[in-house]
Amino acid sequence: MLAVPEMGLQGLYIGSSPERSPVPSPPGSPRTQESCGIAPLTPSQSPKPETRVPQQAPFSVVVAIDFGTTSSGYAFSFASDPEAIHMMSFGYTARDYYHDLDPEEARDWLYFEKFKMKIHSTTDLTLKTQLEAVNGKKMPALEVFAHALRFFKEHALQELREQCPSLPEKDTVRWVLTVPAIWKQPAKQFMREAAYLAGLVSREDAEQLLIALEPEAASVYCRKLRLHQLMDLSSRTQSGGRLGERRSIDSSFRQAREQLRRSRHSRTFLVESGVGELWAELQAGDRYMVADCGGGTVDLTVHQLEQPHGTLKELYKASGGPFGAVGVDLAFEQLLCRIFGEDFIATFKRQRPAAWVDLTIAFEARKRTAAPHRAGALNISLPFSFIDFYRKQRGHNVETALRRSSVNFVKWSSQGMLRMSCEAMNELFQPTVNGIIQHIEALLSRPEVQGVKLLFLVGGFAESAVLQHAVQAVLxxxxxxxxVPHDVGLTILKGAVLFGQAPGVVRVRRSPLTYGVGVLNRFVAGRHPPDKLLVRDGRRWCTDVFERFVAAEQSVALGEEVRRSYCPARPGQRRVLINLYCCAAEDARFITDPGVRKCGALSLELEPADGGSDSSGAPPGRREIRAAMQFGDTEIKVTAVDVSTNRSVRAAIDFLSN
Known part of the structure; x- marks a missing residue:
């Protein structure tokens, strides 16, 4: 969440081979001079993709920012003392600040909450995507995200200067941003663009910024856990009946909450230099799952331990869905709509945004106390402005609305509060909790992940006793x-710091989609559809062929390269664009197949070519550009070389201008 002055962001303005040829644009389709100016050559002669282990530049300090849906924080560690992680969690600072503003003054501020979900849910995400504040006013999402990241940057650097005055800022800080593993490439690129705008790093020093996947970060941290730092729900479940199980889990939750409170008061946390006791029990080949239950999403990943104390291998592509803690908030809002009317709630949120924040604060406080076997009802305070606004809008009071409502499990208390039974509160959790459990069960049923022994429940929502009890009961x-780690809400933040220290810990990942380009191949009668036939200069070609770079669910090693060579279509060409296509299927044949879509573009910026032949003996005018793409990292990366000069070519993949 973020609160900024309404005017506060206004200044942040931020020739072809015998076998293949480029795909012509369909008749009538928009086509620029540069977008078609490239001719594919044959792939790299290597029978297998080349694997290069990325060389990590030395950094004096790692700063990780856990940019959450409901709360955020940052942490850092020095290279000279990597086991000491210094933390700062900001939680609900922006919300509380907005809540304390005078109503008139609040109109001059824009308050954004839970806006991280917008990046995940927007199917046509671009750099111009807008976010809506609680008062209905809109602002470019990129500026909002950049403003938040700039806040963390300034606070982190100030603290670094206080602890190490001699530390130079430039080129010494490695920044790590956490994102859900289920985010697609456009959302990851969006976060990187926001980081550039915020001044975390420059485009020229892009390697200073790492994108860390949240469940991966949690997995890295869980390797360090000692037995006293975790709560094993399975071992605490007693066989003496259901009552013993209730007391055990609820007691464990209270102990975990106390441990979490203590850890948050301590700003420095020491991790094991090796591995924790729980991890020491695992052997090479053992498998475990991490369920990151955050504010906006549930993120699932399954890892296999490749060797003792060593690297990790992802067994199945990241999965999950929009089943975070905000789902409980939305269920409460829907309950209010049933009682007071959907039109009234929408009007109240728009015209009394600060009062709406008051109400969400009151609900949040009660939501955190919900437990599966709690005795006694819960009281939720209604702001006076809500009561007064309802009377003016409807002509009767909220008590009358409750009596007339079909919702019989919410009453009006004599203290002027909504009184909700514990069963009713727990019901608000059920859609979200059930969604989480169903996703976990679906993943466990996959043949690729058979043999999973452990489930680490992490993320802010994993603090919920309701969720813990339900997961343990079913799974x-x-x-x-x-x-469940005791500091479950800080697991990702701490793990992100460790990931920044050793980004190669996850050695193998699974590609979530199939990626490739469109090319022309020689037409083969009986194998290619007649409607794909194209005759050019007397030659018969099959158009729209989907040339695959990597397949969905394919294992891709860190640093593994897929190489392709291309030739500019005309002499003197300075820029070439190659459209990228993706799909969920592994066996797509054509870029026109159902489910295949254009998802981005590979751009190559060329320097003026020197005259004469290149080093390979190619005649003048035939200029080969060799591109190497990596799909095994948290982001898709590309590099390119001009074969004639052996010089690097500026290469980039754009997923946001599609």
């Missing part, structure tokens, strides 16, 4: 060992 019965 514990399947023999899965469910483990």
């Amino acid at each position: 514990g019965a399947r023999g899965l060992r469910v483990v």
